Amino acid sequence: MNRLFSIISDTEKEYAFIDECGNFGFDFDKPGVSSHYIISAVVVSESKISDLEQGVEAIRKKYFQTGEMKSSGISKNQKRREALLSEISKLDFHHYTVVIDKRKINLTSGLIYKKSFIKYLNSMLHKELKITFPKLQLISDTHGNKDFMREFEKYVNERNQPNLFEEYEFGFINSKSNVIIQLADIIAGTISYNYEESKDKTLFKRFYSFIEDKTLSIVEWPKGYEDFTYEYERYSDGGYDKIIYMNSQRLVIDYINKNENSDEIEIRERVFVLKYLMTMLLTNSRYIKSSELIYNLKLLTKHDYSHHYFKSKIIAKLRDEGILISSSNKGYKIPETEEDIYNFVNRTNLMIQPMLNRIMKARERVLSATKNEFDILNKDQYKKLKKFFDE
Numbered sequence: 001m002n003r004l005f006s007i008i009s010d011t012e013k014e015y016a017f018i019d020e021c022g023n024f025g026f027d028f029d030k031p032g033v034s035s036h037y038i039i040s041a042v043v044v045s046e047s048k049i050s051d052l053e054q055g056v057e058a059i060r061k062k063y064f065q066t067g068e069m070k071s072s073g074i075s076k077n078q079k080r081r082e083a084l085l086s087e088i089s090k091l092d093f094h095h096y097t098v099v100i101d102k103r104k105i106n107l108t109s110g111l112i113y114k115k116s117f118i119k120y121l122n123s124m125l126h127k128e129l130k131i132t133f134p135k136l137q138l139i140s141d142t143h144g145n146k147d148f149m150r151e152f153e154k155y156v157n158e159r160n161q162p163n164l165f166e167e168y169e170f171g172f173i174n175s176k177s178n179v180i181i182q183l184a185d186i187i188a189g190t191i192s193y194n195y196e197e198s199k200d201k202t203l204f205k206r207f208y209s210f211i212e213d214k215t216l217s218i219v220e221w222p223k224g225y226e227d228f229t230y231e232y233e234r235y236s237d238g239g240y241d242k243i244i245y246m247n248s249q250r251l252v253i254d255y256i257n258k259n260e261n262s263d264e265i266e267i268r269e270r271v272f273v274l275k276y277l278m279t280m281l282l283t284n285s286r287y288i289k290s291s292e293l294i295y296n297l298k299l300l301t302k303h304d305y306s307h308h309y310f311k312s313k314i315i316a317k318l319r320d321e322g323i324l325i326s327s328s329n330k331g332y333k334i335p336e337t338e339e340d341i342y343n344f345v346n347r348t349n350l351m352i353q354p355m356l357n358r359i360m361k362a363r364e365r366v367l368s369a370t371k372n373e374f375d376i377l378n379k380d381q382y383k384k385l386k387k388f389f390d391e
Contacts (some may be wrong), residue, residue, distance in 0.1 A: 014136050040097045055090075074186075093180075095184070119151070187211065204283075215283070251324060270318050
């Protein structure tokens, strides 16, 4: 049986409850117009929905009494948000988020019209989720009037046709009657602290620390390596930091764009890992242990992975494709600086040098014993090695 089909057949159905933060509008000088539009999907397995609903409902009652749980209801009460997120962090769910920078949308495109804007951007999130989860029930908060909702559902379904390997459904529900959609609102509102110009970005890392391990991916749109150049102020010391930063992310984005729809499970696994590395880079830049990457991959595919498989079939293959992935004893990351590149070179050098020394000693001893008549590197396969030792 096809390995992908086998995995999908045994996969439990996932539910994605979707809500957003931000608003429509492109007059950024006007008070209240957001610079970003953020859509978050709370993802939970079918068997865990009831427990999650009960957990969220208890938190809603504690912090909002009879009202709806909304990020805007917390406003600037920093301690209240931290307390709320601390309790949310104990629940069993994950989130998948798309962040749209409205400032980069072409104002001559159809996206400047509200209905087209909401249809297209929600459809983009649905496509991302469908790539990741083969059995998926999408449940979105309602937008606008019923006529628009029917058109929206038609639009999404037409552009996300299921195939032999998928079970895919879509529906709407009012957020007031569903606490998991309210949870998605909290997640989107919290992530907005890293992007929205009107919010204090210094608070984001503290807020995000509570939900970081709940993150499946944070996808920024519009895509393109040029989008990241404004981040460069923090890397002013290294002479080549900017080039490394831009190039490494361009390679990752190009790989994801070319391969995210692949039917080959190993390629999709590599895409998932790259998306997670990108998410961590953009939210909390750090080296990530292979165990954390494997855990995230297992959540997405419902398949177990050995460290050997992860290194040889995912990391090594990505590097073979020319993707820059730095590594150290702290884990893996997409390189941003000269230091990241040297970490990779140094770690690799620690493994290569002893191996080369062993080959060199073996060669010298055999040459000596055979009076230089037998060179173990005199084979076509070893031409590069021989040239290396002879120079």
